[in-house]
Amino acid sequence: MTGSGDTDATVALTDRGFAYGDGLFETVLVRDGVPLLWDEHCARLAQGAHRLGFEPPAKGWLDALPAKAPRGKCVLKIVLTRGSGGRGYRPPLPAEPRCYWQFTSFTPMPERWERGVSVRLCQLRLARQPALAGLKHLNRLENVLARQEWQDDAIAEGLLLNDRDQLVEATAMNLAWFDQGQWWTPELIECGVEGTLRRALIDQGHLSIARASDAPLSRFLNAPSTCLFNSVQGLWPIVRCLDAQHQHVHGQWPIDDSVRRLQGDAHALLGYPSNFPIF
Known part of the structure; x- marks a missing residue:
């Protein structure tokens, strides 16, 4: 070495x-x-x-x-x-x-922890390649092309789907939604990056893995609360999801107790604060 x-x-x-x-x-x-x-x-x-x-x-x-x-x-x-x-x-x-x-x-963005973020749907679709799924490999051209789709700083992240229109991740973060009393995150056996914060939250029992067939975009959009997270930025509640043209709102969410609880679990692993108000 x-x-x-x-x-x-x-x-x-x-x-x-x-x-x-x-x-x-x-x-x-x-x-x-x-x-x-x-x-x-x-x-x-x-x-x-x-x-x-x-x-x-x-x-x-x-x-x-x-x-x-x-x-x-x-x-x-x-x-x-x-x-x-x-x-x-x-x-x-x-x-x-x-x-x-x-x-x-590095300076984190506490306003995104507290007030949540707006996201958009990306037009790019992730290719399915099980041999590379989960890895943080150096070939990130899909993410670059997806991030190139918007320049509006009011949009914090873009959501990525595969070619079956199943939800996978965001351009630089993992994602989750609350449903049936628990938090779910898509399985990453065909594409996507298995984030380290995602792994820790799963191992501690705070996140459950949803099969790709159980992760259509509609399930995410109809969930009562949603969020993004990674091991550097912490957890951002999602409050709004727009289409690729930023003209149609696909989903809106409150920042509720379920988000704040998961945020607290995530931020405890990163040494970030978690005592934010519920809007």
């Missing part, structure tokens, strides 16, 4: 991560040198490397990275590639992975 970070992170043109998106990345919230959901991030990185067919960094090597962080809140971005070598798409055997990292200052 070779690695470089912050000031010396030069990427070779021959690096397969740069050339083909042949690699993975993690974005980790770090507070005063302490990484949040660190075990989940390391586990996802290791699982992704094994599924792509090369060795992940040693856990001890990764554990040394957060201690390099500046004081206060920041985001540690880790990029793991297969390295260089091979002929064309044929990967080298054995691979010599490279790991790059960088710290970026």
Whole structure:
């Protein structure tokens, strides 16, 4: 394993991560040198490397990275590639992975925690590829194209469906809806990124997984409350969903007790506040 970070992170043109998106990345919230959901991030990185067919960094090597962080809140971005070598798409055997990292200052958006956000439906449909489902791999062109669909800062996120019009995720966050007394989030066995906050909430029993066939857009839009979340931004209640042209409102939701309870569970894992009013 070779690695470089912050000031010396030069990427070779021959690096397969740069050339083909042949690699993975993690974005980790770090507070005063302490990484949040660190075990989940390391586990996802290791699982992704094994599924792509090369060795992940040693856990001890990764554990040394957060201690390099500046004081206060920041985001540690880790990029793991297969390295260089091979002929064309044929990967080298054995691979010599490279790991790059960088710290970026970060300020969350408490107004979105408190007042909720508006979202839109994206026109782009996610392709189904079970071999890559759940991984935070480097090829994120679908997300880039989806995010390119709008420039209105009043729209916080875009919702993504697959080619069967089943709900999957947002462009940079996971999502959930409240129904039949519990919170549901779509299964991610064909596409989508399994977020680390999503994994922690499932493991703690706060979220249930809905099969793709049970996650049509209509179920989400008809739910009494909905939300978005990830391991950096925390949980945003959704208050309105617009169509792709921002002309028709598909759904509106109050910020109720069920959202605030899930927000409290999520924010407890990230060290964020959760004592917001109910509108």
